[in-house]
Amino acid sequence: MRYKFGEPSGRYIGHWGKYHVYADSISEIAPDGYNDLPVHKMAPGEFNFQYGPSTGGLMESVGITLTTPGELINSVAVDPSYKARSLKLKGKSIGEALLLVERINGFHAASNSLSFLMAVEDALDLEVTVEVQKARILQLELERIRSNLEVIKRLCEPAGFGVPTNQLGYLREKVSRIISGVAGHRFFFGANAPGCSRVSSSGINEKLSEVGQEFQRLYAGLLESKIFLNRLQNNGVTKDSLLTGPAARASGLRYDSRTVRGELPYMETPFYPVVREEKDCFGRFCVRGEEVLNSIDIIASLGSLKETVRTEIPKGSGEGCARLESPQGDIFYYVQLKNGSIEDLWHVSPGTLNIRAFRESMKGNIFTDFHFNWESFGIWISELGVVIQ
Amino acid sequence: MDIRVGGGYSMSNFWFGEGIRKGKKTERFPFAPPEEPPERPSRMEGSGEPYCPTQAIKDGKWDAGRCIFCRFCEPGYTPTGKQDIFKVNRTEPVLKKSFYIYKLDSGACGACNVELETIFDPQYDANRLNIFITNSPRHADAIVVMGVHTDGMKEALKNAYEAMPEPKLIISMGACSISGGIIGESPIGREKYHVEIAGCPPSPYTILEALARARGD
Ligand code: SF4
Ligand code: SF4
Numbered sequence: 001m002r003y004k005f006g007e008p009s010g011r012y013i014g015h016w017g018k019y020h021v022y023a024d025s026i027s028e029i030a031p032d033g034y035n036d037l038p039v040h041k042m043a044p045g046e047f048n049f050q051y052g053p054s055t056g057g058l059m060e061s062v063g064i065t066l067t068t069p070g071e072l073i074n075s076v077a078v079d080p081s082y083k084a085r086s087l088k089l090k091g092k093s094i095g096e097a098l099l100l101v102e103r104i105n106g107f108h109a110a111s112n113s114l115s116f117l118m119a120v121e122d123a124l125d126l127e128v129t130v131e132v133q134k135a136r137i138l139q140l141e142l143e144r145i146r147s148n149l150e151v152i153k154r155l156c157e158p159a160g161f162g163v164p165t166n167q168l169g170y171l172r173e174k175v176s177r178i179i180s181g182v183a184g185h186r187f188f189f190g191a192n193a194p195g196c197s198r199v200s201s202s203g204i205n206e207k208l209s210e211v212g213q214e215f216q217r218l219y220a221g222l223l224e225s226k227i228f229l230n231r232l233q234n235n236g237v238t239k240d241s242l243l244t245g246p247a248a249r250a251s252g253l254r255y256d257s258r259t260v261r262g263e264l265p266y267m268e269t270p271f272y273p274v275v276r277e278e279k280d281c282f283g284r285f286c287v288r289g290e291e292v293l294n295s296i297d298i299i300a301s302l303g304s305l306k307e308t309v310r311t312e313i314p315k316g317s318g319e320g321c322a323r324l325e326s327p328q329g330d331i332f333y334y335v336q337l338k339n340g341s342i343e344d345l346w347h348v349s350p351g352t353l354n355i356r357a358f359r360e361s362m363k364g365n366i367f368t369d370f371h372f373n374w375e376s377f378g379i380w381i382s383e384l385g386v387v388i389q
Numbered sequence: 390m391d392i393r394v395g396g397g398y399s400m401s402n403f404w405f406g407e408g409i410r411k412g413k414k415t416e417r418f419p420f421a422p423p424e425e426p427p428e429r430p431s432r433m434e435g436s437g438e439p440y441c442p443t444q445a446i447k448d449g450k451w452d453a454g455r456c457i458f459c460r461f462c463e464p465g466y467t468p469t470g471k472q473d474i475f476k477v478n479r480t481e482p483v484l485k486k487s488f489y490i491y492k493l494d495s496g497a498c499g500a501c502n503v504e505l506e507t508i509f510d511p512q513y514d515a516n517r518l519n520i521f522i523t524n525s526p527r528h529a530d531a532i533v534v535m536g537v538h539t540d541g542m543k544e545a546l547k548n549a550y551e552a553m554p555e556p557k558l559i560i561s562m563g564a565c566s567i568s569g570g571i572i573g574e575s576p577i578g579r580e581k582y583h584v585e586i587a588g589c590p591p592s593p594y595t596i597l598e599a600l601a602r603a604r605g606d
Contacts, residue, residue: 054493054545056524059502061494061542082541085496085572096442099459099571106500106590150503163404169510170414173593176507180427187500189589190429190460221407225400382499385539 002122002262003321011255012242013323013330014348021332021348023260026321034242040067040075053082057371059154060381066370073370076362078355084385089345094120094194094313097342101333102189104347105383108147110139110188111326112333112383115347118263119333120194122320128195133264134302135197139188140264140324141295145208146175147327148246148288148295149215151378152222155285158371159228164218171211171218178207194313201305212296219289232282236361236373244353245329246291247377250276250283257325264324269298280361281376288378315340326350328378349383414511419598419606426470429458430588430595435466443564443571453587454567454579472592475599479583481556482605484530488520490560490600491529493549495576497536500590501563505533507593508600520600526550531558531584531603537565537573546576558603560584563591 003026010023012031020027020034042048051057051064058064063079087100101116102109114136121128153168176186183191183199191198222228238251248255256273258266274290276283319336329350336344354377362373416424433451439462445455446462453474492505508515509522523529526549534546550559561582564570568579570589579585586599 053542054549056492056522059494059506060497060499061545082545083494083496083536083539084541085537085539087572095461099442099457103498103500103572106498107503109498109500161404163408166511167407167411169507170411170512173507173510173512177425177427180425180429184460185429185458186427186504186592187590189458217407221400221403224403380499382497385496 001319001321012353013332014244014350014352016334016346016348019334019346021323026334031242033240042067043069043074045069046074053079062381066367068367071366073362073365073367076359078359080351080355080381080384082385083381084387085382086387086389088389089342090389092342093340094337094342097345098192102187104386105349105380106187106189107150107380108143108326108328108331108383110143110191111324111331112347113188113192114140115322115324115326115331115333116335116345117192117194118322118324119320119335120337122322123318123335123337124194124314124316124320125318126195126314129308130265131305132195132197132308135199135305135308137264137266137269138201138299138302138305139183139191139197139199140326141298142175142179142182143188144327145211145292145295146172146179147378148292149175151288151375152285154375155232155281155372156222156228158375159231161225161228164222167214167218171215174207174211178204178211195311196308198307199305200307201299201302205300208296208299212293215292219292222289229282231369231372232285232376233278233280235281235365235369236358236376237280238357238361240357240360242353243357244350245325245327246284246287247354247357248329249274250287251279252277255330257323257330260323263322266298269301270294271298281372284376313340328354328380345388351379351381351384354379355384415514415517416512418513418594419601423472423594426472426594427592428468428470429460430456430474430590430592431468432471432474433462433466434469435462437465439465443568452568454585455564455570456587457564457571457589459571472594472598474587474591475595475602476585476587477583477599477602479558480603480605481530481558483556484604485606486519488531488600488604489523489529490520490531490533491523491526491549491553492533492535493542493546495534495536495542495546495566496539496573497563497565501535501565504590504593505535505562505596508597510593513593513597515597515600518597518601526552527554529553529557531560533560533562534566534576535562536576537569538576542576558583560586560599560603562586562596564589
């Protein structure tokens with residue numbers, strides 16, 4: 001297994017139950033300050049405003065409690081458990097477990113399923129060809145482009161910015177259609193298996209380059225739209241270093257699982273981690289915008305990729321882990337296999353650290369900042385609200 | 390990276406110009422065939438009794454509301470690209486001029502959530518068919534239920550349904566919501582839905598046409 005249980009080693013990735021995952025180890029020791037989020041004591045004149053769990057204003061069901069004396073937000077609690085789903089994974093074959101893993105977060109199905117499969121391959125000591133590794137990069141980067149377009153679209157929406165909102169929606173749908181052509185499914189469901197990948201990149205570079213050109217124009221327009229930028233700048237400033245994904249990179253931290261050698265061959269592509277110093281919604285917006293363009297370059301460098309033939313899934317035993325960079329940040333899977341069936345499985349979602357950072361960054365802001373700040377973290381509740389059985 | 394709009398535009402002129410420059414992007418669907426229908430989800434055709442993890446194939450019949458498009462039954466069964474995988478059990482013609490839907494995520498994976506929003510993107514533009522999203526069940530003509538049953542959302546679902554004025558349609562979107570799919574149980578029970586929109590997740594074409602047909606179009 002690539003990761004060892006023991007003392008904390010490397011930067012913090014996140015936790016599942018009693019396990020805390022670091023860049024180089026799995027430990028039962030939490031990082032300093034992790035459990036010390038101060039409990040807010042209600043002051044005279046303050047009240048709780050409950051938002052959700054079901055509201056048209058949010059993409060998914062989630063309970064948000066804002067503590068406020070009227071305008072200023074003094075504390076935020078986020079409860080992702082309302083829509084918690086029980087996934088019966090234990091005892092399942094790898095192929096059947098994959099059907100559930102893909103649906104832990106359907107919008108980031110490539111990130112979840114590939115991280116799971118790489119953990120399976122680690123457990124079974126399976127070699128993966130360079131062709132398949134490149135096909136995985138293709139999927140992850142297409143997923144990132146679509147996810148980042150979605151976040152930027154959602155940042156424009158609360159600003160009532162109709163033209164860019166619609167045009168970003170148009171581009172996002174264009175990318176969904178590209179994914180459908182590449183993987184036979186708009187969300188990569190059924191496109192992967194251990195050691196193989198049913199994706200083909202034929203004809204996508206031209207379509208992606210059109211998306212890139214159109215996006216570049218929109219992004220340039222947004223960067224000069226002062227009213228829009230005012231909503232993002234100094235909104236939701238992150239305060240500590242327990243961060244992941246675009247939120248970390250927007251805070252000057254060069255955290256990106258794509259830089260890790262030995263997982264996927266990103267270093268042979270034009271990939272670079274986009275790092276900004278602003279720490280706020282604006283920084284997170286810029287990181288995502290630049291990443292759309294970098295992901296298009298990465299895909300163009302992969303060359304032509306063809307479907308690889310599905311091989312028999314070996315029925316071995318062992319334990320394995322894998323981590324990769326989802327659009328939200330590090331995603332980590334641990335699996336234990338017995339004769340080809342799932343004995344144990346757990347995962348670390350980037351949403352845990354992002355919710356923590358969101359809560360901290362929301363303090364001292366006002367109501368109208370809420371939607372911009374929430375959307376800028378790109379949090380997916382489906383991934384957090386799962387109980388694995 | 391230094392990116393600039395250039396050309397001495399004021400920003401309001403820039404966005405106005407962008408809106409015009411792009412032109413009309415909306416397809417004629419459902420009044421014309423879909424321009425780029427996805428392979429999956431779409432109507433599956435084939436024969437035999439291959440293994441299906443959701444029992445969507447039984448006695449040689451394919452049940453769209455159970456299918457999660459996992460490809461386990463291929464090549465015995467193959468996707469046809471046909472997007473007509475919905476069922477309308479009750480129509481409300483009174484909603485032709487204005488049809489407000491309230492979305493409820495009972496326990497969805499996120500993909501259904503995104504596809505429902507996608508019908509408002511320029512390629513589909515549900516607004517041109519007088520279909521709108523409302524943020525409150527009190528203003529809704531239909532509730533669109535996504536995802537499986539979860540204990541935590543049971544009450545929210547009941548409250549939302551009770552808050553809706555008559556006539557109200559209950560629309561089930563996605564395999565989870567219709568039959569429980571691969572994950573769990575349907576939040577309401579299949580027999581109670583007025584409209585079933587199949588897929589995992591359903592494609593925006595299927596959603597759009599099903600909503601239009603729910604009004605008797
Ligand atoms: S695609 Fe999967 S779920 Fe659908 S009928 Fe075939 S085996 Fe069953
Ligand atoms: S039907 Fe499929 S896409 Fe929709 S919520 Fe269920 S698993 Fe996700």
